[in-house]
Amino acid sequence: MKIAIASGKGGTGKTTLATSLSSHLSETQDVVLVDLDVEEPNSRLFIRGDQTHSQSICKQVPEWTGDCSLCGQCQEICNFNAVIKVGTQIMLFPELCHSCRACSELCPESALPLKPRKIGMLNQIQAGNLIFVESRLEIGEQQAVPLISQTKDYIDNHFDESYIIIYDSPPGTSCPVIEASKDADFVILVTEPTPFGLYDLKLAVEVMRKMKKDFGVVVNRDGLGNNDVLDYCDMETIPVLARISNDRRIAELYAAGELIFSTIPEFKEQLLLLERSLELSTVVDPV
Amino acid sequence: MKEIVVISGKGGTGKTSVMGSFSYLGKSDLVIADCDVDAADLHMLLGPDYQRSEDYYSGELAILDQDKCINCGACLSVCQFDGIQSENGTFRIEAMNCEGCGYCQRVCPTNAIQMETQKVGEWYTSSSKVGxxxxxxxxxxxxxxxxxLVAQVKNEARRHAKKEGKEIIxxxxxxxxxxxxxxxxxGADYVVFVTEPSVSGIHDLKRVTELVKxxxxxxxxxxNKCDLNSQMLDELITFMADAGIEHIASIPYDETFTAAMLEGKTLVEYDKGPASQVLIKSWEKIKQFAETEGCLK
Structure with missing residues (x-):
């Protein structure tokens, strides 16, 4: 089971929910939390444990041998302006390269062999029964998608279906979000009950519908703002899975890098509610 | 002409709310560019009138003509993005996965694949309610x-600033x-970070500072929310001093921001409370800082 935790708007509480939910579930089940918000990976700040593995993640980019007839076909082939012929040189812009390999493999003189370029680091941490994996995009690299994609490959190669896998996704509605949630079985959209929260939630819902995903909403900072988010979910028949109240204690714990679920009973109640609605609970409800 | 960029690293720190107030305070002396194009919220505070709208085309998508396809699989063998899917010996494009690189089109022996430019958004030129x-x-x-798209929005903003003789974007x-x-x-002249004294706020500020350097x-x-955690606040201020980031102001946690947002107003037009006062002083400082020449060490 793969669950992605996403949101249109940033700062709505994705990381708070992802770290708390996975820590809570890991008390009874095998859980892997994966931070796919590779531009600003924050989950690690809340996970205490020992690093068990670390590796560089690379993408394949062309490198010019300096020895060719300068036919310019590579420049014409590249749809991303990553290969440009300037005078008697082939200039490469690896941060724009999508690693499609076309320029390299179609070069009639094999003058653009592919070389690995480091785009980030992947780290694995063992925190009690919880396994945590994060990837961090190198500063200056512009594309999050190849790093997200390879991080998911790492997860698929190391953890079978007996694990509950929780993705902490990047904010927004563009390509990194799609990449992070496209193979999830269920997506939790975290929002807050404000006009910004609602507007960005609508965009996120549009993305999920386009991707034909099962999804539900968690309202964070419930009590702030107004009822428009709840009314919208009601009208669109989107399940509201949990409502986390607007509680200064949560913000303070979060600020200090503390996990919230074990400290605040009301928060734990909402997690249990969420667990039941996701049918992740191993405990049978007393009838 | 000076370009002032407001960013935060971490989302949800109040960047757009602060930005809204600065837009209000700058009134007609500036041109505003909302470059947070992926979940843009600023328009909810500034009431733009969508005078002009342009389609934004970017990237291509492979389109497969089934009549010409001989199911040879050449496209499948070169695609790095799972953009070609085969079912029972026939092929189709998975639009969600296609990166638009065009490699498949180049290797298709029967020219069954065409690349089509995609309309992926719109951009607007508006007159905002602040003038x-x-x-x-x-x-x-x-x-x-x-x-x-961000580059396009900025270029258009620059064009208007030049035409209207405005000093600040x-x-x-x-x-x-x-x-x-x-x-x-x-191309920016000055960056305003909006952050909060939390482990995440500091972590993300450090990363984005590295980029700005x-x-x-x-x-x-x-x-923002400077009273959230005093230890983190100290850590944040120390980091800023070491990194050569000017401390413009601190704003205590204040739900008036949300109250203003609910009315579609920027904070400084909503009330004259303590947070508004801090923002008014901040804007004066930022205008001064932006005028000062020199680079970040």
Whole structure:
């Protein structure tokens, strides 16, 4: 089971929910939390444990041998302006390269062999029964998608279906979000009950519908703002899975890098509610 | 002409709310560019009138003509993105996965694949309710290349600033450190960070500061929700001093921001409370800082 935790708007509480939910579930089940918000990976700040593995993640980019007839076909082939012929040189812009390999493999003189370029680091941490994996995009690299994609490959190669896998996704509605949630079985959209929260939630819902995903909403900072988010979910028949109240204690714990679920009973109640609605609970409800 | 970019690294620190107030305070002296194109919210505070709207085309999508396809699988063998799917010996394009590189088109022996440019968003030139020109955009869902749309929005804002003789372009940037932020920073004269004293706020500020250093742009910081955690506040202020980031102001946690947002107003027009006073002083400082020449050490 793969669950992605996403949101249109940033700062709505994705990381708070992802770290708390996975820590809570890991008390009874095998859980892997994966931070796919590779531009600003924050989950690690809340996970205490020992690093068990670390590796560089690379993408394949062309490198010019300096020895060719300068036919310019590579420049014409590249749809991303990553290969440009300037005078008697082939200039490469690896941060724009999508690693499609076309320029390299179609070069009639094999003058653009592919070389690995480091785009980030992947780290694995063992925190009690919880396994945590994060990837961090190198500063200056512009594309999050190849790093997200390879991080998911790492997860698929190391953890079978007996694990509950929780993705902490990047904010927004563009390509990194799609990449992070496209193979999830269920997506939790975290929002807050404000006009910004609602507007960005609508965009996120549009993305999920386009991707034909099962999804539900968690309202964070419930009590702030107004009822428009709840009314919208009601009208669109989107399940509201949990409502986390607007509680200064949560913000303070979060600020200090503390996990919230074990400290605040009301928060734990909402997690249990969420667990039941996701049918992740191993405990049978007393009838 | 000076370009001031407001960014945060971490989302949800109050960047757009702060940006809204600065737009209000700058009134018609500036041109506003909302470069947070992926989940743009500023328009909800500034009431733009969508005078002009332009389609934004970017990237291509492979389209397969089944009549010409001989099911040879050449496309499948070159695609690096799972953009070609085969079912019972026939092939189709998975639009969600297609990166638009065009490799499949080049190797198709029967020219069954065409690349089509995609409309992935719209951008607008508006007159905002504060009297200034505002350039903003809406990126279609799941679109890529937001960096190029950001560049387009900025260029249009520059054109208007020149035409109208405006001294300042105020730019709302997006969270993160990726292509959209890189594009928002290029050509900027001054960066305003809006952050909060939390482990995440500091962590993300450090990463985005590293990025800004690469551009050699001077910067200052507004600490929002400054009363959240005093230890983190100390850590944040120490980091800023070491990194040469000017401390513009601190704003205590204040739900008036939300109250103003509910009425579609910027904080400084909603009330004259303590947070508004801090923002008014901050804007004066930022205008001064932006005028000062020199680069971040």
């Amino acid at each position: 200034s020109t505002m350039v903003h955009a809406k990126l279609g869902v799941g679109a890529e290349n937001s960096g190029r 105020l730019i709302d940037g997006s969270p993160g450190i990726g292509c959209a932020v890189n594009s928002a920073l290029s 690469g551009f050699s742009i001077r910067s200052g910081c507004i600490i």
